[in-house]
Amino acid sequence: MTIKATLVLFSILVAPGALLAAQAVVHVQPPDLHGPRQLQDQTATAVVRDYLESWQSLTAALEKNRVDLLDQDFVGTAKDKLTDTMRQQAALGIHTRYQDRAHDIRIVFYAPDGLSVQLIDNVVYDERVVDNKKVLTTQRAHVRYTVVLTPAETRWRVRIFQADPE
Amino acid sequence: MVLASLSLASAQDSRMSLPTTVGAGSAFSIHSTGSGKAVLYIVGPGQALRRDVQLGESTYFPVGSLYNAGHYLVILVAGSSTDNGWVDVVPANTPANLSFLAKPSRLPIGLHNGISGTVYIFDVYHNLITKPTPVSFKLSNPSGSAQQRAVTAHEGVATTEMDSSEKEGFAKFEAQVDGISSTRVVEQVPGSPCGLTMIARPSGKGIQLATNPVRDCSGNAVPDGTIITFTESYDGAQSTADVPLKHGVAQVEIPAHPGATITVASGVVLGNEIHWQK
Numbered sequence: 085m086t087i088k089a090t091l092v093l094f095s096i097l098v099a100p101g102a103l104l105a106a107q108a109v110v111h112v113q114p115p116d117l118h119g120p121r122q123l124q125d126q127t128a129t130a131v132v133r134d135y136l137e138s139w140q141s142l143t144a145a146l147e148k149n150r151v152d153l154l155d156q157d158f159v160g161t162a163k164d165k166l167t168d169t170m171r172q173q174a175a176l177g178i179h180t181r182y183q184d185r186a187h188d189i190r191i192v193f194y195a196p197d198g199l200s201v202q203l204i205d206n207v208v209y210d211e212r213v214v215d216n217k218k219v220l221t222t223q224r225a226h227v228r229y230t231v232v233l234t235p236a237e238t239r240w241r242v243r244i245f246q247a248d249p250e
Numbered sequence: 251m252v253l254a255s256l257s258l259a260s261a262q263d264s265r266m267s268l269p270t271t272v273g274a275g276s277a278f279s280i281h282s283t284g285s286g287k288a289v290l291y292i293v294g295p296g297q298a299l300r301r302d303v304q305l306g307e308s309t310y311f312p313v314g315s316l317y318n319a320g321h322y323l324v325i326l327v328a329g330s331s332t333d334n335g336w337v338d339v340v341p342a343n344t345p346a347n348l349s350f351l352a353k354p355s356r357l358p359i360g361l362h363n364g365i366s367g368t369v370y371i372f373d374v375y376h377n378l379i380t381k382p383t384p385v386s387f388k389l390s391n392p393s394g395s396a397q398q399r400a401v402t403a404h405e406g407v408a409t410t411e412m413d414s415s416e417k418e419g420f421a422k423f424e425a426q427v428d429g430i431s432s433t434r435v436v437e438q439v440p441g442s443p444c445g446l447t448m449i450a451r452p453s454g455k456g457i458q459l460a461t462n463p464v465r466d467c468s469g470n471a472v473p474d475g476t477i478i479t480f481t482e483s484y485d486g487a488q489s490t491a492d493v494p495l496k497h498g499v500a501q502v503e504i505p506a507h508p509g510a511t512i513t514v515a516s517g518v519v520l521g522n523e524i525h526w527q528k
Contacts, residue, residue: 118404169294169295172297172298172299180293180298192405195351196368196411199353199368200368202406215291221323230380246377247295
């Protein structure tokens with residue numbers, strides 16, 4: 085599989101054991117870089133793979149209000165904000181489940197020093213809100229995310245994770 | 251099919267009057283119709299809020315209530331009735347924080363595009379400001395010269411590349427956005443030796459070798475500690491001496507072998523050659 089392909093379509097499985105063994109449909113578009121550094125296929129593939137895995141961590145963490153589940157995939161501002169959200173949820177007695185259904189990803193920036201990658205992801209996800217075991221609602225969202233990942237020892241981690249109006 | 255089993259409510263509700271977008275940290279209100287008590291939730295990956303509200307009144311959220319940019323689900327629960335809507339929180343327009351990374355922190359002089367700078371622009375709540383934003387980069391060299399670049403940030407990030415100067419020393423690399431600036435220091439060190447030469451003179455039964463002051467091609471002194479290699483070849487044999495620069499020169503005494511060829515080098519840079527006849 086190559087990122088250079090005009091359109092790459094593949095699927096990922098949610099974490100084993102999840103009640104909803106759902107698949108997210110993923111489109112990866114060719115990179116449209118506005119920085120000077122070229123992006124190798126292997127790097128792009130690793131970035132997309134690690135980013136998609138971060139959604140599994142996010143889903144599990146916000147559903148269980150467990151900060152430790154973010155450790156593998158999130159750092160910096162993204163982790164801080166998600167951690168705050170989990171603390172707010174825990175204080176209010178609510179849980180949320182963000183089940184991603186589709187991703188349309190395009191890498192738009194690779195820093196000259198190789199220390200950050202930015203991508204835009206048009207995500208479709210279902211958001212379920214539970215207050216004290218009572219499901220309040222499940223809603224489908226279409227959201228444009230701006231995401232910045234930085235390299236760690238063995239993988240790319242999400243440092244900025246921000247939804248913007250389309 | 252998993253999707254079919256989900257009960258998806260309507261996207262927007264008629265019992266709530268919601269703003270489409272809210273500036274990060276700005277005050278806003280949500281109006282509801284009807285009567286009685288209800289609970290209002292605003293939930294997204296960025297924040298989670300809950301308020302007890304009175305239907306038929308406006309619920310006011312003061313400055314600083316909802317500050318993380320994102321897409322928020324708004325739920326109004328009144329008894330068994332649940333209504334939903336969405337609110338987008340957008341970053342503030344004014345930059346307040348810059349995340350500026352300059353690489354490398356130390357490099358040789360005279361490198362074209364050798365220094366890179368990348369800046370991410372945030373508002374006061376650490377939301378990435380994604381609208382196009384002018385950014386000014388400036389690299390000030392110790393000699394007083396400066397390079398400047400004007401760049402427009404896209405999706406919250408701007409980058410540039412600069413040349414290292416011809417003179418050694420510490421340069422200030424600054425990124426500036428709307429009056430907010432961030433500065434990094436980049437050390438520019440001399441390049442490889444240029445025009446490496448040595449002289450030789452008798453010293454007892456040996457030969458005293460000494461380089462002339464070692465400089466790079468721009469005339470900067472090569473740092474002390476840089477290794478200079480002297481090589482003596484004679485009668486099919488060879489001996490070498492690695493000597494660190496001290497006070498800008500390297501010197502060593504070697505045995506004298508009539509007919510020997512003596513060379514000097516530093517890394518891949520070769521200096522002059524002396525044929526010893528005495």
